[in-house]
Amino acid sequence: MILDGKCPTGPIEKSWDKHRFEMKLVNPANKRKFKVIIVGTGLAGGAAAATMGELGYNVEAYCYQDSTRRAHSIAAQGGINAAKNYHNDGDSVFRLFYDTIKGGDFRAREADVWRLAQVSNNIIDQCVAQGVPFAREYSGLLANRSFGGAQVSRTFYARGQTGQQLLLGAYQALARQAKAGTVKLRPRTEMLDLVVVDGVAKGITFRNLVTGEIETSWGDAVVLATGGYVNVFYLSTNAMGCSVTAAWKASRKGAFMANPCYTQIHPTCIPQSGDHQSKLTLMSESLRNDGRCWVPKRKEDCEKAPADIADEDRDYYLERKYPSFGNLAPRDIASRAAKEQCDDDRGVGPGKRGVYLDYKSAIDRVGEDTIRERYGNLFDMYEKITDENAYKQPMRIYPAPHYSMGGLWVDYNCMSNIPGLFVLGEANFSVHGANRLGASALMQGLADGYFVIPYTIGNYLATVKPGEVKDDHPEFKKSVEEVQGRIDKLMSINGKRSVSSFHRELGKIMWNNVGMARSEASLKEALKLIPELRAEFWQNLKVTGDKNQRNGQLEDAGRVADFLEFAEVMTTDALHREESCGGHFRVEHQTDDGEAMRDDEKFCYVAAWEYKGEGKAPELHKEPLKFENVKLAVRSYK
Amino acid sequence: MNLTLYVWRQNGPEDKGKLEQYEAKNVSPDSSFLEMLDEVNQELIEHGVEPIEFDNDCREGICGTCGCVVNGIPHGPQEKTTACQLHMRQFKDGDSLTLEPWRAKAFPVIKDLAVDRTALDKIIQAGGYTSAYTGEVGEANQTLISKPDADYAMDAAECIGCGACVAACPNGSAMLFTSAKVAQLAVLPQGQIEAAERVKNMTEAMLNAGFGNCTNHYECQAACPKGVSVKFIAKLNREYIKALPK
Ligand SMILES: Cc1cc2nc3c(=O)[nH]c(=O)nc-3n(C[C@H](O)[C@H](O)[C@H](O)COP(=O)(O)OP(=O)(O)OC[C@H]3O[C@@H](n4cnc5c(N)ncnc54)[C@H](O)[C@@H]3O)c2cc1C
Ligand code: SF4
Ligand code: FES
Numbered sequence: 001m002i003l004d005g006k007c008p009t010g011p012i013e014k015s016w017d018k019h020r021f022e023m024k025l026v027n028p029a030n031k032r033k034f035k036v037i038i039v040g041t042g043l044a045g046g047a048a049a050a051t052m053g054e055l056g057y058n059v060e061a062y063c064y065q066d067s068t069r070r071a072h073s074i075a076a077q078g079g080i081n082a083a084k085n086y087h088n089d090g091d092s093v094f095r096l097f098y099d100t101i102k103g104g105d106f107r108a109r110e111a112d113v114w115r116l117a118q119v120s121n122n123i124i125d126q127c128v129a130q131g132v133p134f135a136r137e138y139s140g141l142l143a144n145r146s147f148g149g150a151q152v153s154r155t156f157y158a159r160g161q162t163g164q165q166l167l168l169g170a171y172q173a174l175a176r177q178a179k180a181g182t183v184k185l186r187p188r189t190e191m192l193d194l195v196v197v198d199g200v201a202k203g204i205t206f207r208n209l210v211t212g213e214i215e216t217s218w219g220d221a222v223v224l225a226t227g228g229y230v231n232v233f234y235l236s237t238n239a240m241g242c243s244v245t246a247a248w249k250a251s252r253k254g255a256f257m258a259n260p261c262y263t264q265i266h267p268t269c270i271p272q273s274g275d276h277q278s279k280l281t282l283m284s285e286s287l288r289n290d291g292r293c294w295v296p297k298r299k300e301d302c303e304k305a306p307a308d309i310a311d312e313d314r315d316y317y318l319e320r321k322y323p324s325f326g327n328l329a330p331r332d333i334a335s336r337a338a339k340e341q342c343d344d345d346r347g348v349g350p351g352k353r354g355v356y357l358d359y360k361s362a363i364d365r366v367g368e369d370t371i372r373e374r375y376g377n378l379f380d381m382y383e384k385i386t387d388e389n390a391y392k393q394p395m396r397i398y399p400a401p402h403y404s405m406g407g408l409w410v411d412y413n414c415m416s417n418i419p420g421l422f423v424l425g426e427a428n429f430s431v432h433g434a435n436r437l438g439a440s441a442l443m444q445g446l447a448d449g450y451f452v453i454p455y456t457i458g459n460y461l462a463t464v465k466p467g468e469v470k471d472d473h474p475e476f477k478k479s480v481e482e483v484q485g486r487i488d489k490l491m492s493i494n495g496k497r498s499v500s501s502f503h504r505e506l507g508k509i510m511w512n513n514v515g516m517a518r519s520e521a522s523l524k525e526a527l528k529l530i531p532e533l534r535a536e537f538w539q540n541l542k543v544t545g546d547k548n549q550r551n552g553q554l555e556d557a558g559r560v561a562d563f564l565e566f567a568e569v570m571t572t573d574a575l576h577r578e579e580s581c582g583g584h585f586r587v588e589h590q591t592d593d594g595e596a597m598r599d600d601e602k603f604c605y606v607a608a609w610e611y612k613g614e615g616k617a618p619e620l621h622k623e624p625l626k627f628e629n630v631k632l633a634v635r636s637y638k
Numbered sequence: 639m640n641l642t643l644y645v646w647r648q649n650g651p652e653d654k655g656k657l658e659q660y661e662a663k664n665v666s667p668d669s670s671f672l673e674m675l676d677e678v679n680q681e682l683i684e685h686g687v688e689p690i691e692f693d694n695d696c697r698e699g700i701c702g703t704c705g706c707v708v709n710g711i712p713h714g715p716q717e718k719t720t721a722c723q724l725h726m727r728q729f730k731d732g733d734s735l736t737l738e739p740w741r742a743k744a745f746p747v748i749k750d751l752a753v754d755r756t757a758l759d760k761i762i763q764a765g766g767y768t769s770a771y772t773g774e775v776g777e778a779n780q781t782l783i784s785k786p787d788a789d790y791a792m793d794a795a796e797c798i799g800c801g802a803c804v805a806a807c808p809n810g811s812a813m814l815f816t817s818a819k820v821a822q823l824a825v826l827p828q829g830q831i832e833a834a835e836r837v838k839n840m841t842e843a844m845l846n847a848g849f850g851n852c853t854n855h856y857e858c859q860a861a862c863p864k865g866v867s868v869k870f871i872a873k874l875n876r877e878y879i880k881a882l883p884k
Contacts, residue, residue: 051772066693067759069799070701086779129775131768131828133791140782159792164700168795172767179763187756210748239695276669278676279697381699384716384723387668450772498683500676545688549650550749552691553683 003256003608003623006411007111012629016115019412020455024462031056032182033466036457037204037219038062039191039246042071043163043442044425045225046170047449053177055454060217061174062186064209064241064555069171072227072239073445076163077284077378078147079155080442082120086144091152093117099150100440101630103330104405104433105582105598107259107606110629111412112430119451120443124156126450130169134158146328147286147438155439160284160377166442170449189215190555192486193479194222194250194421201421202469205479207487209555212548214480214487218471220464221420221457224250225449228404228426230263232563232570233515234507236401237269237282243559244566247408247427251566255416256608256621258409258429260566261574264436264583265516266402267334270385270395271354280400281385283357283378285438288327290362290371291395293318293338295346295355302348306356306394317341317355325637332435332583332596333637335399339516340594342398349396358394399516403441405432405583406573409608409623413456414448417608420464422457424448429606434582490557491547495540499556502537506563509533514571519587523575527568531615534564569609569618576620579603600632639665639731643678645690646738648747655747657736667727671714672697672704674726690737692751699723699863702798705805706751707738712802712861720800720863740805744812744848755801757847758815764843765836766819768828787825794822796864803858803866809850814858816844817874818866824877834881837874 008015008022026034034057038049041063049061063071085091096117101108124142128134134156135143147155158165177183186206193205195216203218229244230236251257268283294314296302301309317337319326329337338355341347348354363371368391372379379390386396407429414422414430425445432440513526537560545551580589580596581603589597606623641662648655662678669677672694679689694704699720706721708714714724729735739747744757783791795818803814820837823829829836845851852871859868 047772054771065695065701065703066755067799069759069762070695070703072696072701074701075696075698084778124778125775126770126772128778128781129768129770129828131791131823131826133788133795133822133826135792136783136785136788138785140784141779158795161700161796164798165792165795172762173770173772175759175763176767176769178759185759210754239701240697241695273668274666276666276673276677278670278673281698381723384699384719384725385670387725387727454772498680500680542683544683544686550691550752553689 001621003409003417003606003621004411005109005623006413007109008412012110012114015111016118023455023459026458026462028056030466032058034058034220034461035060035218035467036221036223037217038223038225039204040071040225040227040425040427041068041174042073042225042227042425043167043170043445044449045223046071046167046174047446048223048225048424048453049183050170050173050177051450051454052457053174053180053182056182059177059183060186060219061183062189062191062206064188064190066187068174068185068187069168071167072242073167073442074164075239076442077160077282078286079145079157079162079439080123080166081147081154081439082124082156082443083117083154084121084124086142087153089152091154095152096120096154098630100431100437101433102635103435103437105435105596105635106433106600106604106627106632107262107581107625108431108433109625110627115452116431116444116447119447122451123443123446127166127169130173132158132165132169145286146289150437160375163442166446191246192249192483192558194253195475195479196253196418197469197473197475200419202473203471203476205476205483207483210550212546212551214483216471216476216480218469218476220461220466221422223422223424223453223457224408224427225424226427228407229566230401230404232506232567233401233510234503235272235277235280237266237280240279243562245559245562248562248566250408250416250418250421251611253418254611255418255421256409256610257406257569258606258608259406259573260570260609261577261584262405262434262582263401264331264403264405265335265399267331267338267399268357268397269400270382271349271398273350281381282400282402283382283395283397285331287357287375287378290374291357291359292316292327292361293334293355293357295341295348299345302346302352315341315346322637329637330435330437336516336585338399354396354398356394357397359390360394363391403436405429405434405436409606413459414453415456415460420460422453424453434584486558487547487554490541490554490561491543493538493541493543495542497540498542499553499560502533502541503556503560503563505533506530506560506567510567514574517585517587518574520575523571526571527575530564530567530571537561537564572618573607573609577603577607604632639667639726639729641665641729641732642734644734644736645750647690647750650749651746665726667725669726670697670722671724671726672722690751691749694722697722700798702800705740705800705802707740707805709736712740712805713863718863718865740801742804742810742849744810745801745804757849758799758801758812760847761812761816761840761843762819765832765839766823768823769832770828781827783826791822791825794818794866794870797866798864800863802861802863804849806857806861807850808855808857809853811852812844812849813852813871813874814862814866814868816840817870820877821870821873824873833877837877837881841878
């Protein structure tokens with residue numbers, strides 16, 4: 001099937017305004033009759049729930065944490081982009097649009113990216129009105145900094161806690177609606193199925209994580225804003241509870257999974273220290289504004305203390321390879337470069353999987369106090385984890401799985417191929433192409449939640465009769481039985497291995513074979529290993545405790561079971577995409593000096609995979625990408 | 639290193655609960671406190687014992703999900719550190735640790751170390767926001783905010799809503815938590831218009847949710863992983879007096 005993104009036609013500068021005008025509206029008096037289910041209360045879901053509550057819809061908001069304030073958006077450190085051009089340094093909506101398209105290695109839709117750049121400025125206005133304490137200059141004006149992959153200063157930030165502050169803004173707006181009674185909050189719930197009636201999304205089935213009860217809820221539309229899936233690698237910068245479960249359940253009900261092989265490996269994370277490790281910690285990319293990446297030129301020097309290695313014996317490899325972007329080269333490029341140095345046996349620290357990020361010259365230039373003001377909390381966090389003082393010696397960093405550019409397929413209205421199912425934020429595939437630029441995920445989450453879905457969902461609901469299907473419909477009963485059946489199966493295996501041992505093993509398979517460098521052989525190997533591990537999982541898993549109660553093991557087991565299915569689609573996508581683009585690097589497709597080589601003739605499309613049943617190969621559908629405002633070009637940061 | 643744990647086990651809100659003894663063996667000093675618990679849990683699972691339930695998510699000290707009382711101190715001995723960021727090198731081989739949930743009237747135990755903190759959300763719902771509708775709200779740089787005010791607001795906004803301050807307080811008061819939000823919004827022009835209503839409603843909601851009152855013990859500040867200062871409680875009190883009918 002050839003998919004249609006339903007993008008508006010005509011000049012791109014006018015596309016969103018024109019589309020907004022052409023969309024149908026719901027009569028204000030009718031809005032409260034429509035029930036909207038929103039799963040996820042991160043930036044995308046939280047903003048959407050608050051805004052739709054304000055508009056008068058009858059909203060229910062679900063999240064697995066104990067409070068809607070704790071979604072993983074909270075962990076974002078660095079900042080959020082907007083095309084305000086406050087610094088008069090040549091920024092504009094067009095430049096943000098252009099940078100995002102190019103940064104994504106020409107694998108995103110132009111119209112969606114344009115809209116994102118356009119509403120970026122509204123986001124900052126909105127957050128300031130909510131009392132988000134962005135950093136300020138002494139003049140009282142908002143402060144900006146430049147951030148990975150951009151040559152202009154367009155990033156707004158709140159100390160090292162931008163995500164937290166933006167999320168609290170959305171959370172507080174949501175709290176206001178909860179008090180007003182327009183939004184009903186359902187924390188500590190996990191969506192375990194999408195209910196589809198006659199091909200249309202009509203509700204969800206979920207588990208109450210406190211009582212273990214399986215419940216259902218009907219909705220005239222269902223919105224998923226459930227975040228990303230890089231915990232498929234086990235060790236990642238994501239929170240422990242982040243999973244593909246909601247998206248995967250939707251996929252099993254017919255929603256297409258788009259570009260699942262596009263995953264982002266972030267260059268600046270604290271290297272793994274041992275087998276006990278449960279997650280990897282990101283050090284904000286803003287650190288690369290002042291830090292310089294290097295490894296010893298000679299293998300023999302790797303064991304030496306960094307201070308004992310003379311400047312001329314250091315290889316500042318990013319500055320060497322990419323003179324014009326240097327340490328600010330985009331993430332995929334910086335990550336691969338770090339891996340290359342370590343593969344060349346010049347890495348540092350435990351297992352020699354690490355590179356230095358050095359502040360010495362910045363401290364000499366602006367003083368330790370300025371560096372402390374800029375990055376103090378990050379240096380503290382680094383010290384807590386590694387017991388090393390980065391003011392005195394360089395940090396050690398290594399790339400780690402961080403973000404998923406792929407996700408459920410959506411059209412320009414953020415609606416999936418299942419009518420009534422909308423997908424926002426990291427959970428959809430829409431704007432970042434094959435690589436995401438720094439500080440643009442927060443922007444996308446809030447754009448989708450505050451400024452896109454409130455319009456586009458109205459356009460859909462205007463065609464629906466409110467409350468036409470409720471949870472007395474037989475499909476709901478069927479869904480509960482399925483969910484209950486799967487839980488009973490998990491509880492009854494009674495094997496020998498714990499959930500986390502399976503998750504670790506899956507993570508290893510994915511990191512070694514479907515990680516930063518992928519080859520036909522490694523991908524085929526993964527496609528052999530994943531089903532084997534899945535088979536063992538269903539025979540040898542041990543889940544303790546009771547299903548009718550809080551049970552963390554059972555929650556994890558369900559998530560790992562879904563990762564074990566999803567991993568196969570992700571690998572299949574990586575195998576089919578015989579080109580290198582952005583975060584997807586196929587070793588067979590590189591230039592002589594090791595840069596990614598795209599194949600626009602064959603692969604300038606979105607790959608959307610349809611689930612065909614357990615053990616069956618998924619079916620590929622394509623949405624061709626057209627570039628009318630930016631010329632397809634080789635992405636160079638030299 | 640090897641440690642002995644005494645862990646509060648409580649099988650649901652109605653259960654009485656008791657301390658159980660476990661051994662944590664071969665713990666790496668580089669592992670975090672929660673990773674140490676993961677390993678203890680792995681062993682329990684292997685022996686068919688239900689693992690210790692505790693809340694956690696980000697493991698980066700920012701989401702505010704984790705937390706338990708370690709040897710009487712919420713989040714454990716290291717200053718300004720959440721339980722997930724606490725590393726085992728802070729302890730010695732042979733140490734004994736007692737792990738208990740947050741204890742406060744407003745935080746019923748769900749299971750083992752996990753408690754229900756919905757009461758904190760209720761306080762925010764009572765007024766911890768500005769009533770800005772999504773839409774045309776005016777250009778961001780039209781309202782200047784001095785850097786000291788912005789920094790003050792940010793210091794208050796550091797609160798991650800973990801509830802350690804409540805667990806530390808002899809009265810089970812949520813005053814530090816409440817004051818942090820009141821102060822953040824009161825110092826910003828965007829929040830000033832609703833300041834009087836906010837401080838009244840939030841304080842009332844705090845008391846209604848079962849939290850105690852503040853009698854200046856300052857245990858909260860000592861326990862707070864984000865270094866939220868009791869100066870915000872003084873600010874709340876000033877705001878409260880300003881809001882009283884004249
Ligand atoms: C450490 C870190 C630092 C980052 N720094 C930056 C940065 O500086 N700038 C930037 O732009 N981006 C950054 N990012 C990326 C960005 O934070 C995320 O991509 C973005 O916040 C995702 O928002 P979201 O709303 O889509 O999802 P999330 O915030 O992940 O929210 C997902 C929500 O879905 C809920 N949920 C999930 N599954 C279920 C289910 N089955 N049932 C019920 N609820 C469910 C969760 O409870 C949660 O509420 C960072 C990411 C990380 C991990
Ligand atoms: S004030 Fe400190 S201790 Fe209290 S909830 Fe906030 S962060 Fe936790
Ligand atoms: S788990 Fe998020 S603060 Fe500890």
